[in-house]
Each structure stands twice: as structure tokens, then as C-alpha cells.
Amino acid sequence: MNPRWQTFLLPIxxxxxxxxxxxxxxxxxDLATYILPSPLEVLRAAYHERAVLFEAxxxxxxxTLIGFPLAxxxxxxxxxxxxxxxxxxxxxxxYLMALQMTPIIVVTPILLLWFGAGLxxxxxxxxxxxxxxxxxxxxxxxxxxxxxxxELFRMSKATHWQEIVLLRVPAxxxxxxxxxxxxxxxxxxxxxVGDFFAGNSTGGIGGLGFRTVIYSSQLKTPALFATAxxxxxxxxxxxxxxxxxxxxxxxxxxxxxxxxxx
Amino acid sequence: xPSSPPIVELAxxxxxxxxxxxxxxxxxxxxxxxxxxxxxxxxxxxxxxxxRLIAGLSPLSGGSLKIDGAKPGETKRELAFVFQEPTLxxxxxVRMNVEVPLTLRHSPPDQRRTICQQALERVxxxxxxxxxxxxxxxxxxxxxxxxxxxxxxxxxxxxxxPFGALDEITRDHLNEELLALRQEQTWTAFFxxxxxxxxxxxxxxxxxxxxxxxxxxAEVIVPFPYPxxxxxxxxxxxxHLVGEVSRLLRATEQSARP
Amino acid sequence: xxxxxxxxxxxxxxALLASATGCSRKxxxxxxxxxxxxxxxxxxxxxxxAKGYFKEVGLDVTIDQGGPNGNVMQKIASGQAxxxxxxxxxxxxxxxxxxxxxxxxxxxxNDPSVLMLHAENPVARFEDLNxxxxxxxxxxxxxxxxxxxxxxxxxxxxxxxxxANFIVDKNFIQQGYYIAEPYHITKGGAKEPKYLxxxxxxFDAYTxxxxxxxxxxxxxxxxxxxxxxxxxxxxxxxxxxxxxxNELMKKANANNTDEFLAYSRAKIIAEKLVVGRxxxxxxxxxRISRERFQTQLDQQExxxxxxxxxxxxxxxxxxxxxx
Numbered sequence: 001m002n003p004r005w006q007t008f009l010l011p012i013x014x015x016x017x018x019x020x021x022x023x024x025x026x027x028x029x030d031l032a033t034y035i036l037p038s039p040l041e042v043l044r045a046a047y048h049e050r051a052v053l054f055e056a057x058x059x060x061x062x063x064t065l066i067g068f069p070l071a072x073x074x075x076x077x078x079x080x081x082x083x084x085x086x087x088x089x090x091x092x093x094x095y096l097m098a099l100q101m102t103p104i105i106v107v108t109p110i111l112l113l114w115f116g117a118g119l120x121x122x123x124x125x126x127x128x129x130x131x132x133x134x135x136x137x138x139x140x141x142x143x144x145x146x147x148x149x150x151e152l153f154r155m156s157k158a159t160h161w162q163e164i165v166l167l168r169v170p171a172x173x174x175x176x177x178x179x180x181x182x183x184x185x186x187x188x189x190x191x192x193v194g195d196f197f198a199g200n201s202t203g204g205i206g207g208l209g210f211r212t213v214i215y216s217s218q219l220k221t222p223a224l225f226a227t228a229x230x231x232x233x234x235x236x237x238x239x240x241x242x243x244x245x246x247x248x249x250x251x252x253x254x255x256x257x258x259x260x261x262x
Numbered sequence: 263x264p265s266s267p268p269i270v271e272l273a274x275x276x277x278x279x280x281x282x283x284x285x286x287x288x289x290x291x292x293x294x295x296x297x298x299x300x301x302x303x304x305x306x307x308x309x310x311x312x313x314r315l316i317a318g319l320s321p322l323s324g325g326s327l328k329i330d331g332a333k334p335g336e337t338k339r340e341l342a343f344v345f346q347e348p349t350l351x352x353x354x355x356v357r358m359n360v361e362v363p364l365t366l367r368h369s370p371p372d373q374r375r376t377i378c379q380q381a382l383e384r385v386x387x388x389x390x391x392x393x394x395x396x397x398x399x400x401x402x403x404x405x406x407x408x409x410x411x412x413x414x415x416x417x418x419x420x421x422x423x424p425f426g427a428l429d430e431i432t433r434d435h436l437n438e439e440l441l442a443l444r445q446e447q448t449w450t451a452f453f454x455x456x457x458x459x460x461x462x463x464x465x466x467x468x469x470x471x472x473x474x475x476x477x478x479x480a481e482v483i484v485p486f487p488y489p490x491x492x493x494x495x496x497x498x499x500x501x502h503l504v505g506e507v508s509r510l511l512r513a514t515e516q517s518a519r520p
Numbered sequence: 521x522x523x524x525x526x527x528x529x530x531x532x533x534x535a536l537l538a539s540a541t542g543c544s545r546k547x548x549x550x551x552x553x554x555x556x557x558x559x560x561x562x563x564x565x566x567x568x569x570a571k572g573y574f575k576e577v578g579l580d581v582t583i584d585q586g587g588p589n590g591n592v593m594q595k596i597a598s599g600q601a602x603x604x605x606x607x608x609x610x611x612x613x614x615x616x617x618x619x620x621x622x623x624x625x626x627x628x629x630n631d632p633s634v635l636m637l638h639a640e641n642p643v644a645r646f647e648d649l650n651x652x653x654x655x656x657x658x659x660x661x662x663x664x665x666x667x668x669x670x671x672x673x674x675x676x677x678x679x680x681x682x683x684a685n686f687i688v689d690k691n692f693i694q695q696g697y698y699i700a701e702p703y704h705i706t707k708g709g710a711k712e713p714k715y716l717x718x719x720x721x722x723f724d725a726y727t728x729x730x731x732x733x734x735x736x737x738x739x740x741x742x743x744x745x746x747x748x749x750x751x752x753x754x755x756x757x758x759x760x761x762x763x764x765x766n767e768l769m770k771k772a773n774a775n776n777t778d779e780f781l782a783y784s785r786a787k788i789i790a791e792k793l794v795v796g797r798x799x800x801x802x803x804x805x806x807r808i809s810r811e812r813f814q815t816q817l818d819q820q821e822x823x824x825x826x827x828x829x830x831x832x833x834x835x836x837x838x839x840x841x842x843x
Contacts, residue, residue: 032597032618032619032620033617033618034597034617034618034619035598109680109682112677112680112685113684113685113688116689117653117655117677146349148345148347148349149349149351151319151343151345152343152345152349152362153366154319155317155318155319155341155343156362156363156366156367157366157367158366162366166362166365166366167351170351170353171351171353173353196678197677197678197680198677198678199655199658199675199676199677199678200675200676201653201675201676201677202675206676210658210676210678213658213659213678214658214659217610217657217658217659218613218614218617218659219593219594219613219614219617219619220617221617252353252394253352253353253354253394253395253396254352254353254396255396258396
């Protein structure tokens with residue numbers, strides 16, 4: 001079978017099998033809808049709530065699309081700063097790590113107290129969640145430049161700035177994209193957590209997090225599953241964009257895109 | 263050989279790394295303009311360090327090193343270094359890689375283009391100008407590295423075992439091409455190698471170094487006139503000289519100073 | 521519970537949570553799930569326990585405290601608890617989703633959930649809430665009721681069960697129990713808030729006791745005995761010496777101070793929440809009325825929260841276990 005087809009058919013096959021098992025379990029054990037809804041009930045709820053879910057998805061997407069690029073910009077600037085000297089890294093890294101290890105669930109109510117519930121807080125939460133993988137990976141990339149290449153630049157009397165922009169930054173791109181892929185998975189989760197606490201304080205239906213609060217407290221489990229599905233779709237969309245960007249920048253020259261002999 | 267002005271002068275040069283032992287000790291050497299000097303010796307005799315000192319990549323620990331009268335790093339002479347690995351920037355294609363040194367100097371774009379195109383043609387890799395390093399063989403990457411070095415029209419060329427990783431046929435080809443290039447441009451070269459026959463084929467002066475600490479064990483003049491061809495490699499005198507240098511090389515292994 | 525469902529529940533719960541389904545409890549053991557940490561809103565229950573009213577009728581009652589993640593409905597529906605305390609409107613919605621619950625008696629004749637505002641907040645009537653932001657439990661049916669009745673709209677922040685935001689922000693509007701939160705607010709340095717009462721808008725819910733329906737059907741005598749002792753507990757807590765209940769509540773929740781317990785109990789008495797704000801008397805304790813439940817069903821149907829005609833009153837409440 002053509003490998004191209006395999007990449008599509010294999011996951012679809014697995015998915016259909018799981019769906020079938022799920023439906024079978026619901027049928028056989030006759031479970032209450034509010035414990036485990038069947039796939040059909042979830043689809044029905046998704047259809048019924050489609051307007052709400054669409055708006056909620058859009059609201060969460062907006063927060064993601066503000067917070068995530070913000071994280072990319074700030075983390076890149078910080079990474080360049082960190083790459084300049086080992087002293088800077090030694091002094092700042094422990095605090096970065098500490099911030100990363102503080103669970104976002106603890107930080108969120110504090111942010112809400114300081115900034116009120118609203119777009120600022122939710123964007124900040126998305127930012128915080130996406131920020132660390134980016135800083136860590138990009139910094140690693142910037143300091144891992146091939147020593148020979150650095151010598152080549154020194155021999156050519158390149159200025160500090162030329163070395164960073166023309167050598168370290170391009171060399172760091174593969175690492176950057178690794179961090180970007182990780183962040184892209186986390187960013188929508190951050191946005192959902194943010195608006196889980198901030199509600200629809202920006203008006204309208206609120207985001208997917210707020211929908212989660214409402215559906216779960218109303219025991220509307222099929223709608224809850226549907227909300228989870230929308231979250232996944234959002235995540236997939238963002239990750240696909242990031243993968244595409246990575247392909248654009250790297251496919252011509254990086255080993256990760258090299259053809260393999262079978 | 264008509265007398266040429268000295269271009270590189272080493273006087274009592276010493277080098278140690280940190281608090282470690284001497285890597286080079288008491289090196290006295292004068293290279294004249296146009297010389298092709300081969301540096302040969304067992305591991306640890308400081309051959310690469312010698313090059314790096316001239317290039318200004320490492321500071322001296324003692325003695326003096328002058329390039330046309332000036333200290334390394336302050337010289338006005340154009341210097342090019344060819345590393346052991348091709349050291350190409352993987353995200354640039356061949357043409358852009360060759361243009362790197364001139365780009366860093368803000369050389370005007372058309373001038374840069376022309377010079378680099380010439381360099382590519384000279385090393386016969388111009389048809390691969392749009393390819394990326396990932397797509398090239400070892401020999402091809404080395405040619406690009408050479409083209410890059412030549413783009414600066416260097417007066418002093420420093421080569422650190424550039425062909426060491428290549429197979430013998432490619433190596434022989436590149437040796438011949440290197441000498442052909444030397445006919446077109448007159449540069450002075452320091453060439454580090456492990457191969458005696460390569461040293462004899464390329465250079466007019468061979469410095470045999472002994473290790474621990476690195477010092478000059480012997481110097482051999484190679485009398486064959488330029489231009490040299492693959493015929494030169496097959497001559498009686500060539501084999502004889504290779505034998506002599508090999509004997510000297512073996513002797514260095516027994517001459518570690520107490 | 522059917523055998524198949526029981527077995528699957530065991531498997532599922534064992535895999536996901538480590539808790540028993542409750543089918544193995546002794547028949548005179550009753551687990552009561554609170555909607556919050558122990559506070560005077562549970563005074564009658566603790567008084568009955570402290571003074572041995574349950575033991576007198578041969579019942580072994582355990583009280584599980586709740587908290588911000590109360591999940592009372594889920595716990596009772598799954599059988600982890602037998603009886604729980606919650607508000608009547610949300611119990612109706614849970615029954616509509618298929619949860620096996622039934623309302624069996626009242627805790628408060630009127631749900632003390634109100635909107636708290638700062639005294640100087642210009643918002644004075646429900647209409648003024650238009651365009652404002654309210655912190656409340658998002659599922660509170662009073663919210664869509666307000667929107668419909670006064671044709672207003674407002675934004676919601678999910679309840680975080682803290683008064684910190686309220687203290688800090690003079691324009692903050694928050695859902696709260698007006699028999700408890702104001703104490704913490706004034707202790708936090710702010711002034712006594714003013715309130716908008718849900719019943720003033722025509723939304724009159726109970727704070728109720730709900731029971732697991734199959735369990736209740738299987739243990740009618742125990743449940744009746746429980747309710748009798750429970751009502752006796754409230755009467756004694758309100759009219760007599762509340763110290764036994766207070767001691768238990770202090771033990772259950774270390775944050776309960778004598779001052780707070782006294783404040784909250786006094787408020788409950790003054791507002792006649794247990795006995796009924798209108799025509800209140802001790803005979804009203806624990807009573808639930810068919811008419812008021814029907815009104816709630818109608819209101820929720822009108823708001824679109826319930827499908828029309830989906831639920832009958834008998835499906836959501838019964839007075840069978842009341843004395």
C-alpha cells in the first residue's frame with residue numbers, strides 16, 4: 001500500500017474502532033447519559049449547541065491567538081538575552097524554572113485578583129503557559145551553535161550583532177520550532193483554563209472553559225464531551241499551522257526533513 | 263628559488279593552553295611569499311595550533327609571530343582558513359555560503375556576486391550553486407569551503423587537513439586542483455596533513471614536527487618545480503622523497519624530550 | 521440498581537476513582553453530603569447528631585463536608601452519599617438529565633442565595649444590573665430568570681467562593697449566602713453590603729435535602745425516622761442551646777469561630793429562613809410544597825432550561841418521608 005495512504009487510513013481505522021467500542025460499551029451496559037454518553041448523543045449535543053460552541057470556540061481562539069504570539073515574541077527576546085552570557089543564564093534560570101513549576105491553577109486566581117476577570121487575565125494566563133518551553137528551547141538553540149561556525153565568523157571579523165542575527169538565530173531555528181510545537185499544544189489549554197476562571201466577563205457566551213463550567217454543573221455530559229472535542233480541534237488547528245511554518249523554514253536544509261531510504 | 267620577502271615570521275614561539283603543558287615550544291620559522299609549507303607530524307605535535315596562532319584564533323604564550331611585520335589579528339593581509347570540516351551554514355545554499363565572508367564585510371552585492379561566481383567556477387562546483395549542503399558529497403562540500411576561502415582573494419591560506427575525510431581519488435583530484443589554483447593566484451599557504459605523499463606533492467617546504475612538546479624536528483625542501491601534475495607523483499624522485507620524509511616522521515616518535 | 525450497571529460502575533469507579541458504589545452499606549447507615557463546609561446552615565443536622573436524635577432511632581449518620589467543588593448531585597446520583605443538601609432549582613435540572621434524585625424535605629424555606637453589592641453601588645434595582653458583571657455560580661437558574669424577566673443582560677464570572685474580589689472592588693457584585701458571607705466581608709475590612717433578594721424578583725427556591733431515589737425507595741422507614749430526628753434537631757438548634765452543634769461544627773471545620781457561628785445562627789433566626797418568612801412557625805420546618813415546586817418547574821420551562829412537559833412534580837419531589 002502506498003505509504004501516503006497509510007498515513008491517513010491507519011489513524012482513521014483506529015479512530016473508528018475506538019468509536020465502535022465506545023458505542024458498544026454504552027449499549028451493553030445501558031449507562032445513564034450523564035455518566036457516559038454514546039457517540040451519537042455527543043454528536044447530537046454538538047449539533048444542538050453548535051451556535052454556542054462555535055462562538056465559545058471563537059472566543060477561546062481569539063485569546064489563544066493573542067497570548068501565543070505574544071509568548072513567542074517575548075520568549076525570543078528573552079532567549080537572545082539569556083544566550084549572551086552564562087552569568088545571565090545562571091542568575092535567571094532558577095527563577096524561570098520556579099515560575100514554570102508553579103501550577104497555572106494556583107496563579108490564575110491571583111491574576112484575576114490583580115487584573116480583574118477579562119481579556120488581560122486570560123491572555124496573560126495563555127502567555128504564561130506557552131512561554132517556558134519557548135524560552136528554554138530557543139535559548140538552548142542559541143547557545144548550541146557549532147563551534148567551527150562561530151570561529152568562521154570570528155575569523156571573518158563579524159560583529160557581535162552579525163554573529164547573533166546571521167549565525168546563532170538561523171542555527172537555533174530547529175530548536176525554536178521544537179519549542180513552538182510544544183507551546184502550540186499548551187496555549188489553547190491555557191486559554192481554556194483562563195476563561196474557566198474568568199467566565200464570560202468579556203461578554204457573550206464566554207469561551208470553552210466557561211462552557212465547561214456550565215455544562216458540568218448542569219450535568220449536561222454530552223455537551224461537555226462536545227466541548228472537549230472543540231478544544232481538541234482548536235489545538236489541532238494551531239499545531240498544524242506551527243508544523244507548516246516549521247516545514248516552510250526547515251524543509252530545504254534540515255535533516256529532520258531529509259528523505260529516508262527504505 | 264628567487265628570494266621573496268618574508269610574510270610570516272615565527273620567533274621562539276611558545277603555546278600552552280591554560281596551566282597545561284607546552285603544546286609548541288621554541289618554534290623558529292620564516293615563510294617567504296609564495297611558499298607552500300606543509301606541516302606534518304604525529305598527533306599532539308601542535309600542527310593545528312600553529313595554524314590557529316597565525317590566524318589569530320588563539321593567543322601566543324611566548325615568543326613573537328609576525329605577519330608581514332604586524333601581529334596576527336592586526337594584519338592588513340587577507341587571510342583565509344579552511345577547516346577540517348567543510349563548516350558550511352546548512353540553511354544557506356552553496357552560492358550564499360561562498361558569499362558569507364564578503365557579506366559580513368558589507369561588500370557591494372554585484373561585486374560580491376561576480377567574485378563568488380568566479381570562485382565557484384574556479385573550484386568547479388558552479389553547477390551546484392543552488393544546492394543545499396545536505397545534498398552534497400564530502401568532496402563537493404570541501405570545494406565549496408575552498409571557494410569560500412578564495413572569495414576573499416587571500417594572500418595567506420591556512421588549511422587544516424582539509425581533505426582528510428575524503429577518499430583517495432577525490433583527494434588526489436582536489437590536490438591537483440589546489441595546485442592549479444595556485445598557478446592563477448599567488449598565495450602563501452600553510453597546509454596541515456597526515457599524508458606524506460600529499461605533503462610532498464603539494465609543498466615546496468615540509469616541516470616535520472615532533473610532539474611533547476611540539477617542536478621542529480626537521481625541514482625538508484621539495485625540489486620539484488611547479489606546475490606539478492599526476493606525472494610528478496609517479497617519478498622516482500617522488501618516491502625517494504616520500505621515503506625520506508616517512509623515515510623522519512618515524513624518528514619523531516622516538517624523540518620525546520625527557 | 522441493575523446487576524449489569526452495578527458491575528460496570530464498580531469497574532469504572534475502581535479504574536477512575538477509588539470509591540465504593542455504596543451498595544454495600546449497612547441498612548441503618550446514612551451518609552449525608554453537605555454542599556459546603558460545616559456552617560450554621562447545617563445547624564439542625566449537627567444538633568440532631570450531637571444530641572443523639574439519630575442514634576435514638578437506630579440510625580448511624582455520617583456527615584461529609586463539601587467545599588468549592590461540592591458535586592453534591594453527582595455524589596448522591598452515584599450512590600456515594602444517600603442524602604445531600606442543595607438548592608431546589610438545580611436539583612430539578614439534575615433530575616431532568618436523568619440523575620436518580622428526589623427532593624425529600626426543606627432545609628430553608630427560602631434559599632439564602634442573594635446578590636451582594638457594596639452599599640454605595642448605584643445599582644439599586646434588578647434592572648440596573650444591565651451591562652454589569654456578576655460573580656455567581658454559572659448554573660444558577662436565577663441568572664437566566666433575571667435576563668428574561670427584566671430584559672437585561674450581564675456578564676458572568678464563575679464563582680470562586682472567595683470574598684477577596686468583593687472587598688477589593690467597590691463595584692463588584694457577587695452571589696453569596698447572606699447569612700455567612702457578610703461576616704467575612706466585614707472582617708476583611710469592608711462595610712456591610714446591601715442585597716438584592718431573589719424572592720423579590722419572584723424567584724423563590726428552597727434549600728433542600730435530596731436523596732438517592734432508589735435508596736430512598738428501599739429504605740422508607742429509615743428515611744422517615746431520619747427526617748423526624750432532623751426536624752427535631754433544627755427546632756432544638758434554633759430555640760434551645762446550640763452549643764452541641766457548635767462543638768461538632770468547630771471540630772469539623774477549624775475555621776468556625778464562636779463569633780461566626782453566633783452571627784450566622786442569629787441571622788437565620790432573624791430572617792426566619794427555617795420556619796418561613798411569611799406565616800412562619802415551627803410546624804413549617806422541613807416542609808416542601810407541591811405548588812412552589814410546580815412554580816419552579818414552570819419557570820424553568822419558560823426559561824428554556826427544561827423541555828416543556830418533560831418533568832412532572834411527582835418526579836422531583838415527595839413529602840412521603842415527612843412526618
